[in-house]
Every structure is written in C-alpha cells, then in structure tokens.
Amino acid sequence: MTQTTPPGWHPDPGHSGIGPAQERWWDGSRWTDQLRIPPATVRRRRIRIGAGVAAGVVLLAAVGGGAYVLGDSSDDRTDTTADAPSDPSGPSGSPRLPGTPDGGGQDGGQGEIPDQQMPQTEDGYATDLASGISIPVPDGWTGQSGPIGAGLTTGEYACPGDESQKCVRGGVFSAPAQALEVEATTAKAAAEGDIETNAEESYGEKIYGGITSHEQLKSEAVTVAGQKGYRVRWKVVTKNGDDGYVESLAFPSPRSAETLVVVRSGFDVNDKAPKLSVLDDITEGIKKASAAAGSGQDT
Template sequence: MTTHMPPGWYPDPECRIHGNTAARERWWDGNQWTTQTRLAASEAGVHPNQFTPMAPSPQMAESVSGTGARSSRPRSLALVAMGVVIGVALTASATLFFDDADGAKKRASSTPRVSDGGEEETPGPRPGLDSPKPEKEILNPTSGVKLPVLDGWKQGTPNEAGGDVIEFGKESPCRDDKQASCVMGHASIHRSQEDRGKTTMTLKSIASRDLGKFAENTYGGSGVTRKVVKRESLDLMGQDAYRTRWQISDRSETLGFLESVAFASPHEDGSILILRMGSDAASEAPSIEFTELILKRIQEVPRTDRGYEGTTI
C-alpha cells in the first residue's frame, strides 16, 4: 500500500542524506520534490501552521529524489531564476542595513547627551575636525610707538588710528571750526596708507602730503600761508625718517607751527608711521622746539593692541 503525501513543507531529503535533518525543509507538490527550500520551522522560529506558502508552479518544480516527471525547462534557467531572486533579496537586505545604519548615525548625532544631573549636554568640537581654527593675530602698527609725556603735558586719548597722543594746555574752540576743540600743543602717532615695498612714494613725499592734511585740519586752507622752515632726513629709533615743518600765518601774524615726520615702523612690519606735532604761536603755548625732545625720547614698545590694524591717513 502506498501512502499519498499531501503538498507541504517536509524535511529536505538531501539534508537527510548528509545527516542534517532539522536544518532545511523542501516543498513537496503532492507528486514530486521541488527546488524551493527554506529553513526548518524550528530553526527559523516560525510555527509550521502560521502560514501556508504558495505551491511552486510546475515550471519551477523539479524532482530531487529521482521520482516523478522532470521539468521540461532546462535546469540552468531554473538556477538563473533562483539567482535573480536571491540577488534581489540580498540587495534589499543590504539597502535596509545601510539605510538603517545611516539613520542610526543621524539619530545619534542629533540626539543630545544627558548628563548625570539630567541636563542636556551640547556635543563639543571633535579635535582636529570641528575645532575652530585660531584667528590670525593682528597687531596695530601704531601701538608699538610710545611718546614721552613732557613737563606740563598730559596723556591724551588714543586717536582713530589707535596711536599714542600727548597734549598741552586746555581745550578751546578751533580757529577754523568753532564746533571743534583744539589745544595749544599736540603730538600724535598715525599710520600712513602707504606701506614700504608697495609704494613708489618717498618718505619726504609722504611727510609733505601729510603735512598738507594736518594744516588743513588745524588752521584751514583759506586766508593762510604756509612757509617751509625745516626739512631733513634723520634716524628715528633706528629707522629711516624724514621731517617737514611749516610756519602757518595769516596776513597779520604767525598762527603756529606744524610738523610731520614720516618713518618706517621700528617693528619692521612694512608699515610707515607718521608723527604729527604742532604748537600755537601764542605766548602761553609751548615752543615748537619741543619737537626735538619728542624725537630724542620717543620709544619703541611691545605692541599690545591686538585685533585692530589702525586707521590710515
């Protein structure tokens, strides 16, 4: 008597041959073994009665035990079909794996850390990756020169270039601009818009040009005359320098004296600095000869004003 086996999943006879009866199951279509296999239900954690798989089509069926009709489709095509199915499954699995891994990374990076006290912690920079680059140190050229405070003079507020300033006397309305305040004696350090190695102008030309601006700002340009009373090259703090002095007068009297000295920065950074000095001709004003003391006592000092280049003139 022959027992008829209904279609279903049964222990794979090939595995039984190799002594591993529980590892894999093969589909029996009611007449013959097919090429469709799966992990045994006990291995995959699935109860055999949870679902009934669709029986393979006759074209996919193929006898393994040697009994029953063999499919007319060549075996190579069946194997290719299986390879395509397996390839698609592996691709889908890999895509899900990497997508999930990428999502986990994003979730980890966006999820704030919580300290022991229960407060959220902001992730700090990663050394070598997120660490901010150190800013380039900028030194103000004018801050490296210090003017001496002479007897009767006072330290003034640094000018718009950040340069040192000394003053003599009380502030009073300026001659040309009554809204502005002037003093009877003044000395200050400025930075020229010209730099050594980048300009064709000489120190003499720079000093003369600046003196014109200095005179215009101090006494105005209308109704006054300018007379050159001193021009010379000199050494200032070990650097080349050139000085020009003017006597400023109106039609009736001398108003004062102004002087500009152009010199290379003692810090040898390529910048050209300008020393402006001036005094009124009034009897209570200091003699213009104070400039000689300034030139003798002016000093190079460490530049401490960082992050500011200074306004040029």
C-alpha cells in the first residue's frame, strides 16, 4: 500500500467474483464505500428489437410497455484485486455516477460476456446480476436475465407509429441506476428523477406520437427485497395508439447498499394488457439474487 497514490477509481479489492467487476474510490489514503461499475462495462447502444434478445449480451438502456430499448454490453476487463492502487497513472477521476456516451457513432461495444459473469438461471425468475436481484416471471411472460439488467415482457405486437418496430403490452426491466444515467443518491430522488425519462422512452414521439398529458397515480415509499425504496407511477395519454401506465421504482441493491437499482415498468391501457395488480405482484416478488448466481447459461 502506498500513501502517495492519488485519489481515483481502481479495481475493487473486495470484489467477490459475483457479478461484473466494480471499481472502488481510493481517496489517497484509504478505500471508501463508493462503488461503481466501470464506464467501459456500461457501454450503450440503442436499438429496437423484438422479444427475442440474445442471451447474456444485453444491457437495459430504456424500457416501456410499448416499445422497449436495449443495448449491447461488453466487459473487456480482466478481474483484478489489490490491497491498494499502486499505479498513479491508472484510472482516476472525481467520484461520480459515470455517464455512458453513445460511442461517437460506434455500436457502443459488442462482445461476449465471460461465462463466470453470466447469471445462473433460477426457475421462475429473471436475474439482474449487477443489481443483485431476481424478478419473478409471471405465467405467460418471457424473462431475460443478464449481467447488467434483467427484463420481463408479454404481448408482443407491431408498434402503432412504426409497424416495423416491436412493442409489448407489458414490460418490467431493471438495471443499476448508473447504467441508466440516473444521478441520485436516494431511492426517492432516483424514482422521481427517472419517471419522465421512462415515460418518454416508453410512449414517446417516435412510436406513439408523443405524450399529451400525464396523471400521477402513486408517489410512495415501498419495501422491495427487504430494502426501503420508492416508486412513482404515472398514467400517460399518447397521440397515437394506446395510452399507458409507467412506473419507476428505485431501491438500494440487497447485495450492496451503495448501489441504487432502478426498475422501469410500462403497461398498455388495453384489455389485452396485464392488469396493474400484476405489476404490484411482481414488485412484491423481487428478491435478492441467489449467491450461486454467477455462472451458467441463460434461457
């Protein structure tokens, strides 16, 4: 250990090997409690896809009951640990939630996720390994696990504003707050700060012609996976197609209190869409991911 190494982000010496490698902030004399997923791991590439998502290479970027947006993620790093940073020229910067720019016209990075970072399939659940949670998959829904992000969808159909795109009647997706560029330090601030983005990306201009108005249905504290969280739920009115319900739920990861998790949900207002009670059931069923979830293949 050296006391002269300048402050900066460095590989977390306490990384357990479960989930993507994280970086911990070294303040120049000691390790702090601040953790982040390396920005290189949280690359984004916005694409619209149908229900068939390539297992294991998906990072949630945005979600909705209508169109949902996913991005590829890759991890080029080799997991390393150390007692203290020893290379002053290594990764550094001020403590912050990292942004994830769109890569200057590049795809944002494609690659294979090492097997040891693939979540192990757990019957009836979709696992978000980075967030440390498993989300129950209702009967008739499709669940997708991932190293960064997890999702559930049901009721695929052609989007009203662009029939070449695929929409879903109901969608529930999770990711670490920093992967969604939600800059907040509390669950309440994260949920309140994310709901408008969630609404726009779920039922916005390109697919539904835009949102003409919204009504707030819920803004309340809620316990999720044993953690004190917060949710905000809106009903949005669109120009084209169905209106929708959107919800942003935020809570500390049950695996790491320093990591905020955001769960975005969107349900069409339509007789063919799931009832809102299903969303409440899903929220109540979210749990801490199994400690064994660190290997295996997704389905």
